[in-house]
Amino acid sequence: MNPIIEGIIKAFELIFSGDPTVYGIVFRSLFFSGVAAILAALWGTPIAMLLGLRDFRGKSVVKGFFNSLIGMPTVALGLILFLTFSKAGPLGFLGLLYTPGAVMLGEAVLVTPLVISIATTAIEAVDPEMINLAKTLGASESQASITVLKEAINGVVFSDMASFNRAIAELGVALLVGGNIAGLTDVLTTDISKYTQRGGSDLAYAIALSIILMAIVFGINLIIIVARNPKVLATFGRSPQ
Amino acid sequence: MRLAELRNLSKRFGNRAVLDDITLQIDEGEILALLGPNGAGKTTLLKILAFLEKPDSGEVKFQGEAVTEKNAERMRLQSAMVFQRTLFFSTSVYNNVAYGLKMRKLPQNTIKEEVKKALRLVKLEGFEKRSVKKLSGGEQQRVALARALVLKTKLLLLDEPTANLDPKNVQIIEEVIGTINRELKTTMVMATHNMFQAKTLPQRIALMSDGRITEVGVPAEIFARLSRNLASFAAVDNTFTGTARITSAGTTIIDIGNGVQIEAAVQRQGLTSVFVTPQDIIVSKSPVVSSARNVFKGRIVEILDLGSLVKLKVDVGKSFTVQITKQSFSEMQLNLDSWVFLVFKASAVQVI
Numbered sequence: 036m037n038p039i040i041e042g043i044i045k046a047f048e049l050i051f052s053g054d055p056t057v058y059g060i061v062f063r064s065l066f067f068s069g070v071a072a073i074l075a076a077l078w079g080t081p082i083a084m085l086l087g088l089r090d091f092r093g094k095s096v097v098k099g100f101f102n103s104l105i106g107m108p109t110v111a112l113g114l115i116l117f118l119t120f121s122k123a124g125p126l127g128f129l130g131l132l133y134t135p136g137a138v139m140l141g142e143a144v145l146v147t148p149l150v151i152s153i154a155t156t157a158i159e160a161v162d163p164e165m166i167n168l169a170k171t172l173g174a175s176e177s178q179a180s181i182t183v184l185k186e187a188i189n190g191v192v193f194s195d196m197a198s199f200n201r202a203i204a205e206l207g208v209a210l211l212v213g214g215n216i217a218g219l220t221d222v223l224t225t226d227i228s229k230y231t232q233r234g235g236s237d238l239a240y241a242i243a244l245s246i247i248l249m250a251i252v253f254g255i256n257l258i259i260i261v262a263r264n265p266k267v268l269a270t271f272g273r274s275p276q
Numbered sequence: 277m278r279l280a281e282l283r284n285l286s287k288r289f290g291n292r293a294v295l296d297d298i299t300l301q302i303d304e305g306e307i308l309a310l311l312g313p314n315g316a317g318k319t320t321l322l323k324i325l326a327f328l329e330k331p332d333s334g335e336v337k338f339q340g341e342a343v344t345e346k347n348a349e350r351m352r353l354q355s356a357m358v359f360q361r362t363l364f365f366s367t368s369v370y371n372n373v374a375y376g377l378k379m380r381k382l383p384q385n386t387i388k389e390e391v392k393k394a395l396r397l398v399k400l401e402g403f404e405k406r407s408v409k410k411l412s413g414g415e416q417q418r419v420a421l422a423r424a425l426v427l428k429t430k431l432l433l434l435d436e437p438t439a440n441l442d443p444k445n446v447q448i449i450e451e452v453i454g455t456i457n458r459e460l461k462t463t464m465v466m467a468t469h470n471m472f473q474a475k476t477l478p479q480r481i482a483l484m485s486d487g488r489i490t491e492v493g494v495p496a497e498i499f500a501r502l503s504r505n506l507a508s509f510a511a512v513d514n515t516f517t518g519t520a521r522i523t524s525a526g527t528t529i530i531d532i533g534n535g536v537q538i539e540a541a542v543q544r545q546g547l548t549s550v551f552v553t554p555q556d557i558i559v560s561k562s563p564v565v566s567s568a569r570n571v572f573k574g575r576i577v578e579i580l581d582l583g584s585l586v587k588l589k590v591d592v593g594k595s596f597t598v599q600i601t602k603q604s605f606s607e608m609q610l611n612l613d614s615w616v617f618l619v620f621k622a623s624a625v626q627v628i
Contacts, residue, residue, distance in 0.1 A: 164363055167328045171357040171433075172376035172423065175349055182375075186366060 038238070045239030046246060057240070061247055064222040067135060067209070068202035071142035072150075076195045079150030083194075084180055086151070087158025087187075088166065098155065104148035109207030116141045117211045133214035138222070141208040146198035153197060157190020158183060193259055200255050204248065223248045277304040278340075279431060279463050280325060285334035287320055287487075294320045295331065296487040302431070302465060303480075307457050309495075310467045311474045312484035318467035319360065321484070322433045325465055326357040339430075353380070355431035356424040360439060360467075362416045369395070369411070369419055370404035376427045394426035397455065399448050412584065414445030421449060425456055432456070434466040438473065440582045443555055450477060471515060471551040471628060475499060499628045513554055513597040515628070520548040527569065527622050534593035539569040540625035549628040554599040556624035559588070560617045561608055569622040572596070576614050590618055 049057050086098055118124050120132040131137040161183050169179035184191065206224040213220035215229060223244050230241035278301055285298040295317045302308055302325075310318045323329040324336060327348045336343040343351050356376065364372050373394055377387045395401055398418040403411075408419055417437070424432060437453065438446040454477065456462045468474055474481055474495065481498045483491040491498060518532035520540075528540045530548050538550055558564075563571065574592030586605040590596045596618055610616065 162361075162363055164359060164361065165365075167323070167326075167357075168359065168363050169375075170328060170352060171326050171355070173353050173356075173379035173427065174375075175379075178379060182365065 042238040042242050045236075046243035049239060049243040050247065054243075057243055057247070059218065060221060060223055060226050060244060063135070063220075064203055064224075064248075065251075067138050067222060068142060068199050070139040071146060071202040072195055072199035074139065074143035075147045075150045075198050076191075079147050079194075079198075080154055080184070080191060083151050083154035083158055083191075084184060086155045087161075088180060088183060098152075101148040101151045101155075105152060107145065107148070109145060109205040110211070111207070112145055113141065113207035113209075113211030116144065116208060120212055132212060133216060133220060135213070135220055138209050138213040138220055141212045142202040142205065145205060145208050146201050149201055150194045150198045153194035154187070154191045157187040157194065160190065161186045189262065193263065196255055196259050200252055204252055278302070279304040279338070281335075281337040282321075282324070283335045283337075285321075285324065285331040285336070287317075287324070287329065287331050293487050295324075298334070298487075298489055300482060300489055300492065302463060304430075304463055305457070305461045306480060307453070307464045307466060307478040309474045309478035309481045310465065310484050311469065311471070311481050312467075313469055315486075316484040317487040318484055319435050322357060322435050322465060322467055325431065326355050326433050327351045328357070354429055355433060356427050356429045357433040358420050358424045358435060358437060360435040362413065362420050364408040364416060364419065364423075366409060367407070368404065369400065369406050369408055372408055372419055373423045373426055375423060380427070390426050391422075394422040397425070398422045398452055413582070414441050414448075417441060417445065418448060418452075421452060425452070425462070428460060428462070430463060432462050432464045434464060436467055436469070438468075438470065440585065440587070442585060453477060469513065470553075472553055472626060475626075475628075514552040514557075515549060516551075516594060517547065517549040520544040520546060528627075530625075532594055536572065536593040538625055539622045540627055541622040542627050544627055551626045551628055552596070552620055552624055553626075554587070554597045556620050557596065557598040558619040559590075559598055559600050559604070559608070559610075560619060561610075561614075563617055564619060566619060567621070568619045570618075570620045570625070572618045573615060574618060576610060576612055576616060579610075579612060588616075590616060592618060 086094060116137070117132070119126050120129070120137055121127055131140065165183050165186060166179045169182040174182060204224065206228060209215075209220070209222050210225050210228070213222070213225065215221045215225040221229070227241045227244045227248070230237040230244070280302040282298055282300045285295050286293065287295040298321065310321060312318055320329060324331055327343055330345065330348070338351055338354065341347070365375065370391055373391045374387050377390060382390075391404065395403055398421055400415060400418055400422065403415075408416060411419065421437065434453070438449050441449070450473070453464065453466070457464055466478065478495060480492060481495050482489050483498065516530070516532035516538065518530045520528050520530045522528055522543050522545060526543065528542060528544045528548075530538045530540060530544075530550055532538060532550075540550060558568070572592035574590040574596070576588050577591045577595070578589035580587040584602055585599055586602055588598050588600065588610070590598060598618060
């Protein structure tokens with residue numbers, strides 16, 4: 036049989052038999068990206084609120100800075116973080132290099148600009164008078180800010196999902212600061228790369244992991260699209276007019 | 277008793293002076309109307325009274341205490357503002373009206389009770405669970421009013437509370453304003469450019485133009501005096517000034533210039549200002565034979581979509597503002613530059 040077809044068949048076997056290696060990798064991927072997205076949301080959202088609600092000098096420069104960082108090549112950031120976490124680097128004393136912590140932290144840094152940019156846009160889209168409305172009804176400064184954040188919640192959640200997607204799909208950072216250590220820091224993308232290089236019967240693993248990765252990424256994208264415009268669902272299964 | 281005092285307030289936005297040396301007292305329990313054209317500074321003045329904006333210079337005192345940046349948050353609990361543009365939190369009617377009460381940390385039961393009462397007052401009983409987004413413009417404005425008055429603040433600030441609403445909603449809102457002023461003794465400051473509203477609702481009127489208060493007084497006094505400033509209020513919808521003469525039929529013809537003569541049912545002579553409510557004007561595509569004494573032909577020069585209503589500016593030599601329903605608007609197939617006839621009765625002309 037054709038080795039590629041053989042690989043695909045084997046891949047489905049791996050997925051549906053609940054292969055512990057495969058699911059260990061899937062679990063680590065979900066966990067690392069999840070923590071990274073949460074970390075990025077924790078420090079990114081307050082920055083977005085600052086950018087979205089306050090006026091200060093150089094605000095557009097800061098916004099431009101974060102916007103341009105969205106396109107940061109993951110390998111380049113991976114290298115910068117590698118140097119930062121390495122023994123001689125400024126954060127070398129933490130001993131984080133090649134640990135799950137480094138992967139989560141690195142991915143969180145990677146997706147932070149994405150969180151900030153999308154959430155800032157969402158907060159800016161809320162009527163600027165909303166903060167005055169909250170205040171005149173008796174809200175304090177911080178309560179009023181939280182009210183505005185609630186009005187922007189769709190965009191903020193969207194920013195978090197997009198950041199999760201970027202984290203789970205990236206390779207450079209996880210590879211360079213995680214070291215792709217089997218059972219410890221290896222994730223979907225790093226293992227797809229590893230198994231592909233090995234070839235042979237391991238190709239089935241690469242295919243299986245790719246299918247799962249794509250299912251996760253497309254699934255989340257679909258949720259985002261439907262959440263932003265519920266009418267999309269209704270258009271499914273309807274023939275074009 | 278004096279509730280609030282503004283002394284020598286000035287406020288600029290960039291190069292533009294929005295408020296210029298405003299001095300004004302607000303008495304406890306009164307309804308004060310700020311009457312003036314758009315851009316007169318009414319909204320900014322209300323925001324300063326709501327302690328949302330601070331003046332560049334001058335002093336604001338509330339119940340004898342000077343308002344500073346430090347106590348603004350505490351002072352804000354004593355006043356509530358209803359904005360001109362209906363703004364709401366994208367949630368249920370209940371959560372909107374309950375917002376301020378929750379901020380005040382009132383017990384759940386009390387909040388429920390108060391929200392119910394406030395909704396009853398604005399004739400939206402049982403609307404608690406509805407989404408505000410799905411309500412009509414008038415209903416939304418009533419939710420906004422309920423959301424402010426439920427707080428029972430000493431001072432209630434209303435920015436054009438009935439602008440762009442249909443007569444039914446205007447009536448409900450005016451009733452509510454009257455009721456809470458009477459029963460709760462709530463002091464109210466209301467911005468309006470509706471002459472008719474300014475004449476009937478408030479105890480006092482402050483005329484504003486170009487960031488200044490030019491006159492303050494009781495409505496009868498203000499309208500009787502017919503100052504030069506009031507005459508310049510032509511910027512307010514359908515307000516015109518001209519020379520009046522009494523006809524042999526006992527009515528009055530006011531020549532407002534550009535060949536436009538308005539007939540009014542009252543008798544006046546000399547310099548007179550008149551006002552016609554936009555809702556009182558009938559729009560037709562062909563001349564109608566009717567008992568109405570005022571018929572003018574003109575072109576539509578501006579169309580403003582207000583949801584269920586459409587506001588038209590019609591140039592008949594002078595610019596008139598009229599309001600018709602969306603349905604009439606589309607049935608009549610009106611467009612910019614369409615020729616129409618404006619028809620209104622002599623008794624619809626209010627002499628100021």
